Amino acid sequence: xxxxxxxxxxxxxxxxxxxxxxxxxxxxxxxxxxxxxxxxxxxxxxxxxxxxxxxxxxxxxxxxxxxxxxxxxxxxxxxxxxxxxxxxxxxxxxxxxxxxxxxxxxxxxxxxxxxxxxxxxxxxxxxxxxxxxxxxxxxxxxxxxxxxxxxxxxxxxxxxxxxxxxxxxxxxxxxxxxxxxxxxxxxxxxxxxxxxxxxxxxxxxxxxxxxxxxxxxxxxxxxxxxxxxxxxxxxxxxxxxxxxxxxxxxxxxxxxxxxxxxxxxxxxxxxxxxxxxxxxxxxxxxxxxxxxxxxxxxxxxxxxxxxxxxxxxxxxxxxxxxxxxxxxxxxxxxxxxxxxxxxxxxxxxxxxxxxxxxxxxxxxxxxxxxxxxxxxxxxxxxxxxxxxxxxxxxxxxxxxxxxxxxxxxxxxxxxxxxxxxxxxxxxxxxxxxxxxxxxxxxxxxxxxxxxxxxxxx
Amino acid sequence: xxxxxxxxxxxxxxxxxxxxxxxxxxxxxxxxxxxxxxxxxxxxxxxxxxxxxxxxxxxxxxxxxxxxxxxxxxxxxxxxxxxxxxxxxxxxxxxxxxxxxxxxxxxxxxxxxxxxxxxxxxxxxxxxxxxxxxxxxxxxxxxxxxxxxxxxxxxxxxxxxxxxxxxxxxxxxxxxxxxxxxxxxxxxxxxxxxxxxxxxxxxxxxxxxxxxxxxxxxxxxxxxxxxxxxxxxxxxxxxxxxxxxxxxxxxxxxxxxxxxxxxxxxxxxxxxxxxxxxxxxxxxxxxxxxxxxxxxxxxxxxxxxxxxxxxxxxxxxxxxxxxxxxxxxxxxxxxxxxxxxxxxxxxxxxxxxxxxxxxxxxxxxxxxxxxxxxxxxxxxxxxxxxxxxxxxxxxxxxxxxxxxxxxxxxx
Numbered sequence: 001x002x003x004x005x006x007x008x009x010x011x012x013x014x015x016x017x018x019x020x021x022x023x024x025x026x027x028x029x030x031x032x033x034x035x036x037x038x039x040x041x042x043x044x045x046x047x048x049x050x051x052x053x054x055x056x057x058x059x060x061x062x063x064x065x066x067x068x069x070x071x072x073x074x075x076x077x078x079x080x081x082x083x084x085x086x087x088x089x090x091x092x093x094x095x096x097x098x099x100x101x102x103x104x105x106x107x108x109x110x111x112x113x114x115x116x117x118x119x120x121x122x123x124x125x126x127x128x129x130x131x132x133x134x135x136x137x138x139x140x141x142x143x144x145x146x147x148x149x150x151x152x153x154x155x156x157x158x159x160x161x162x163x164x165x166x167x168x169x170x171x172x173x174x175x176x177x178x179x180x181x182x183x184x185x186x187x188x189x190x191x192x193x194x195x196x197x198x199x200x201x202x203x204x205x206x207x208x209x210x211x212x213x214x215x216x217x218x219x220x221x222x223x224x225x226x227x228x229x230x231x232x233x234x235x236x237x238x239x240x241x242x243x244x245x246x247x248x249x250x251x252x253x254x255x256x257x258x259x260x261x262x263x264x265x266x267x268x269x270x271x272x273x274x275x276x277x278x279x280x281x282x283x284x285x286x287x288x289x290x291x292x293x294x295x296x297x298x299x300x301x302x303x304x305x306x307x308x309x310x311x312x313x314x315x316x317x318x319x320x321x322x323x324x325x326x327x328x329x330x331x332x333x334x335x336x337x338x339x340x341x342x343x344x345x346x347x348x349x350x351x352x353x354x355x356x357x358x359x360x361x362x363x364x365x366x367x368x369x370x371x372x373x374x375x376x377x378x379x380x381x382x383x384x385x386x387x388x389x390x391x392x393x394x395x396x397x398x399x400x401x402x403x404x405x406x407x408x409x410x411x412x413x414x415x416x417x418x419x420x421x422x423x424x425x426x427x428x429x430x431x432x433x434x435x436x437x438x439x440x441x442x443x444x445x446x447x448x449x450x451x452x453x454x455x456x457x
Numbered sequence: 458x459x460x461x462x463x464x465x466x467x468x469x470x471x472x473x474x475x476x477x478x479x480x481x482x483x484x485x486x487x488x489x490x491x492x493x494x495x496x497x498x499x500x501x502x503x504x505x506x507x508x509x510x511x512x513x514x515x516x517x518x519x520x521x522x523x524x525x526x527x528x529x530x531x532x533x534x535x536x537x538x539x540x541x542x543x544x545x546x547x548x549x550x551x552x553x554x555x556x557x558x559x560x561x562x563x564x565x566x567x568x569x570x571x572x573x574x575x576x577x578x579x580x581x582x583x584x585x586x587x588x589x590x591x592x593x594x595x596x597x598x599x600x601x602x603x604x605x606x607x608x609x610x611x612x613x614x615x616x617x618x619x620x621x622x623x624x625x626x627x628x629x630x631x632x633x634x635x636x637x638x639x640x641x642x643x644x645x646x647x648x649x650x651x652x653x654x655x656x657x658x659x660x661x662x663x664x665x666x667x668x669x670x671x672x673x674x675x676x677x678x679x680x681x682x683x684x685x686x687x688x689x690x691x692x693x694x695x696x697x698x699x700x701x702x703x704x705x706x707x708x709x710x711x712x713x714x715x716x717x718x719x720x721x722x723x724x725x726x727x728x729x730x731x732x733x734x735x736x737x738x739x740x741x742x743x744x745x746x747x748x749x750x751x752x753x754x755x756x757x758x759x760x761x762x763x764x765x766x767x768x769x770x771x772x773x774x775x776x777x778x779x780x781x782x783x784x785x786x787x788x789x790x791x792x793x794x795x796x797x798x799x800x801x802x803x804x805x806x807x808x809x810x811x812x813x814x815x816x817x818x819x820x821x822x823x824x825x826x827x828x829x830x831x832x833x834x835x836x837x838x839x840x841x842x843x844x845x846x847x848x849x850x851x852x853x854x855x856x857x858x859x860x861x862x863x864x865x866x867x868x
Contacts, residue, residue: 168602351621352644354680355687355691358660423677456680
């Protein structure tokens with residue numbers, strides 16, 4: 001497989017590719033490369049966090065005692081921050097690239113936010129487990145998750161007093177998109193989801209007394225439907241496959257939508273709603289590798305941060321630094337802005353985020369300095385240059401340049417450029433880079449990462 | 458085009474970017490020799506954007522409106538707040554029913570001078586009690602069941618702005634309120650830091666080597682355009698900022714610093730229509746009295762210095778200050794001497810051109826509450842936005858709010 005194609009695939013299905021991986025993969029054909037991607041993601045590894053500090057809380061104490069509840073929420077909120085960094089770290093270190101990338105995608109599809117660490121962890125792993133599975137099973141599982149039951153108020157959805165929030169977002173944001181259902185469909189389907197609840201541990205609990213067992217008329221059919229029936233009837237609509245495939249295309253292929261391709265994907269997906277089959281179809285398609293789809297996506301803050309630290313390993317000393325970077329870049333994992341999620345694409349970029357993005361590699365990796373020494377300038381050695389200012393005020397981090405050196409030991413400067421930068425560099429930028437002294441690969445790496453082109457994948 | 462129009466347009470260009478103007482305009486040479494004449498126009502309404510400015514302040518966390526403006530003649534108030542209700546003799550009474558928290562003396566002064574309008578019971582239908590979501594609703598001006606991905610100031614920029622600095626947030630990062638579809642505002646706590654960041658020699662060199670192909674409509678082109686706009690905005694803000702100083706001492710705290718920066722920028726004649734800042738910490742679930750008192754003091758003293766500074770420099774007339782919180786708090790206090798998340802609350806408008814200074818409307822009933830025990834709203838916050846957009850910034854509010862909201866007559 002061509003190097004460029006591998007890079008494209010690995011950026012979209014993962015967070016980039018290292019020179020050594022690239023070398024191995026380029027000896028394989030497309031079929032083998034794509035297969036390996038799926039093979040590596042075949043069985044999910046749960047994301048875990050030590051929550052033993054919260055073990056002494058009981059349902060009774062948390063529900064009955066207000067100060068206990070406050071204490072629980074405070075401790076849980078602290079744990080969520082740690083869980084965030086554990087997730088980021090997973091993205092940096094994982095070999096299950098596709099599964100993790102899909103998990104990010106679905107977390108921004110089935111958007112949810114909660115402050116109970118147990119429920120958040122469970123929700124996060126439900127997404128991970130189903131990320132390449134059957135979409136129908138996935139939606140049904142999500143509809144029964146504690147965090148979601150709370151987030152979209154389905155917990156308050158009772159026969160006596162239906163709450164339509166979940167039913168509405170289920171159709172508008174999770175399956176069909178606006179305009180493909182009526183207000184009446186929302187009202188009727190909301191009744192089918194009545195009685196959904198969960199226990200303290202976060203397990204689904206069906207409250208029979210609160211469920212409306214009466215007839216409901218949904219999409220022209222009448223029956224004593226429950227939530228799963230409604231989801232099956234939604235999946236029967238081809239629009240559901242179209243809606244999801246459009247989002248997949250937008251996220252994995254190009255944010256300029258090609259309607260023909262979306263229809264092609266919807267035909268594949270509608271057959272069995274098998275996510276793995278759908279993604280295999282995307283990555284095996286010739287059109288996926290067309291030039292117009294390469295290097296045209298603006299990296300999300302997480303893709304940017306993870307991609308960078310996969311190239312030069314960074315060990316952040318403080319949880320709050322990892323969160324601070326996410327906040328300033330505009331994407332804090334587990335903290336989506338609202339149920340519609342992050343819009344992505346150009347919306348990541350404003351005057352402040354773009355300046356920070358250009359500056360961040362140098363801030364983290366080289367104390368905010370980007371070498372602009374011209375060719376022929378007197379050369380300090382790298383360590384001396386960067387040891388002038390030892391304390392990094394913005395973040396406290398340990399940089400593992402040795403791993404970078406090893407990984408890129410066989411790469412020329414020219415190679416480094418092609419390994420880190422996905423879109424073509426313009427002649428002007430290329431010329432400018434050539435005027436700079438090419439003495440240290442580390443310097444050059446920071447220079448490349450500070451280019452606007454590095455923001456693209 | 459009539460002559461005045463030409464002149465206003467030209468002086469506007471001059472204010473915005475003299476260098477650019479000299480390159481562009483054939484009239485430059487003649488005007489160059491009459492700088493005083495041009496300067497005279499700098500303080501007049503200059504552009505399609507107009508000259509009036511809006512300063513928005515969010516009291517983040519949900520300020521307890523009932524302990525800010527206190528309904529001291531209602532038994533219901535004291536019955537619901539046995540330990541945190543503010544005693545009658547500690548209140549700065551202004552009407553038979555309502556009075557200010559004792560730390561709001563500076564606000565009382567503004568009230569007496571006719572510079573303050575208090576609008577009671579501001580909220581929206583089906584109120585959401587999550588900070589996050591309710592802030593979103595206020596910042597995007599959406600319905601409570603609607604999810605918009607642009608802010609109301611962002612959409613104002615889309616329709617009427619052309620530079621990021623047309624709306625500035627005094628912070629490190631940009632809120633949703635200032636994000637539009639095609640143009641975003643810019644955030645800066647410190648214009649000098651922002652400027653230094655933008656002046657990195659490496660970036661300057663990269664930008665010098667950019668070519669037209671970079672500026673295409675594609676995503677990469679968008680990045681380059683944003684960088685160029687950020688660089689010139691940072692430079693422009695910095696240069697404006699350094700031309701002025703404050704004529705007034707400010708208290709030494711972060712909030713006052715935000716207002717200090719805002720004032721310097723306003724007084725520099727910067728082409729910024731909206732300034733956005735916030736004061737956090739109002740989420741007073743426990744031990745409310747001390748926390749809230751401290752914050753109200755910071756708020757009131759900051760505002761006092763700010764207004765006085767603007768007055769001394771003759772810019773108060775053209776500045777309108779809007780203070781809101783994402784929600785008020787429950788009428789009934791909780792067991793921890795605090796209050797839980799509520800719904801409708803009061804909102805302050807401060808300025809020198811108020812049509813209805815004092816209380817704009819009556820406080821809603823303290824006994825006829827919603828199902829959660831919260832005040833019911835009587836004024837939709839989007840009506841206030843519509844008023845500010847239509848009557849103060851003189852733009853088509855419907856375009857920005859996507860709907861016609863009835864305007865109020867406080868300005």
